[in-house]
Amino acid sequence: MDRNSAIGIFDSGVGGVSVLRDAVRLLPREHFLYYGDNLNAPYGTKSEDTIRTLATHVADVLLSCGIKALLIACNTATSAAVAALRARLAIPVVGMEPALKPASFLWRGGRILVLATPATLRQQKYQALSEKYGEHAVVQPCAGLMEFVEAGELSGERLNAYLKDVLADYENVQLDAVVLGCTHYVFLKRAIAALLPGVPLVDGNEGTARRLKSLLEQGDMLRTQGEGSVRFMTSGDESVFIPLMEKLYRIPV
Numbered sequence: 001m002d003r004n005s006a007i008g009i010f011d012s013g014v015g016g017v018s019v020l021r022d023a024v025r026l027l028p029r030e031h032f033l034y035y036g037d038n039l040n041a042p043y044g045t046k047s048e049d050t051i052r053t054l055a056t057h058v059a060d061v062l063l064s065c066g067i068k069a070l071l072i073a074c075n076t077a078t079s080a081a082v083a084a085l086r087a088r089l090a091i092p093v094v095g096m097e098p099a100l101k102p103a104s105f106l107w108r109g110g111r112i113l114v115l116a117t118p119a120t121l122r123q124q125k126y127q128a129l130s131e132k133y134g135e136h137a138v139v140q141p142c143a144g145l146m147e148f149v150e151a152g153e154l155s156g157e158r159l160n161a162y163l164k165d166v167l168a169d170y171e172n173v174q175l176d177a178v179v180l181g182c183t184h185y186v187f188l189k190r191a192i193a194a195l196l197p198g199v200p201l202v203d204g205n206e207g208t209a210r211r212l213k214s215l216l217e218q219g220d221m222l223r224t225q226g227e228g229s230v231r232f233m234t235s236g237d238e239s240v241f242i243p244l245m246e247k248l249y250r251i252p253v
């Protein structure tokens with residue numbers, strides 16, 4: 001495999017752009033090809049089989065572009081499809097999971113709230129993670145939340161009303177940390193933090209980017225010179241989603 005080939009990265013939509021940013025920061029010489037499956041979003045309310053079929057199709061599209069590694073920038077797609085994709089692809093495949101493990105080490109014995117999609121929380125992968133690290137964790141599935149980010153709505157009354165409703169049970173609960181277990185939610189940090197003042201918000205993006213780097217290092221597949229690049233692709237309306245991805249790629253979170 002040519003070290004100058006791009007790294008493919010995908011999500012059900014624009015959420016994975018939050019992971020892309022960390023990956024580019026860590027690997028500035030690499031070429032990244034980002035694919036948002038916006039046409040089929042959300043994944044988080046679909047069945048495991050459907051998510052696996054969709055993710056396999058996206059991986060095939062990226063493979064046909066000649067990528068050297070695949071980063072699944074989506075917790076939901078990782079839970080449903082990472083094993084199948086690793087078995088199918090001859091390139092390194094990096095997935096992600098809600099950052100419960102690091103959070104449980106940082107706030108030992110603390111109460112941790114995990115926000116993620118219904119599909120992520122329901123699946124075996126999260127159940128296994130929770131058995132190991134989730135003794136003090138509470139989970140909150142957030143069907144409907146990623147749609148705000150897909151619509152470019154990162155603040156405002158509608159979003160606040162949704163969040164207030166979903167976080168109502170935790171108003172009087174002492175939380176030590178909140179795990180953002182969906183890559184879309186990283187773009188909603190400000191709105192979530194405003195409702196949970198002082199509670200640290202944790203995501204797995206940087207750890208995932210580091211894992212990608214170390215796998216490429218191990219395989220001697222890193223680009224060693226020249227400037228990197230980022231290209232966006234979508235299964236949805238290009239005139240809507242490419243500008244949104246470009247905007248999200250640039251805004252500070």
Ligand code: DGL
Nearest residue numbers: 012043044075076182183
């Ligand atoms: N961004 C995805 C994740 O990290 C999920 C959004 C969706 O429901 O498609 O889980």
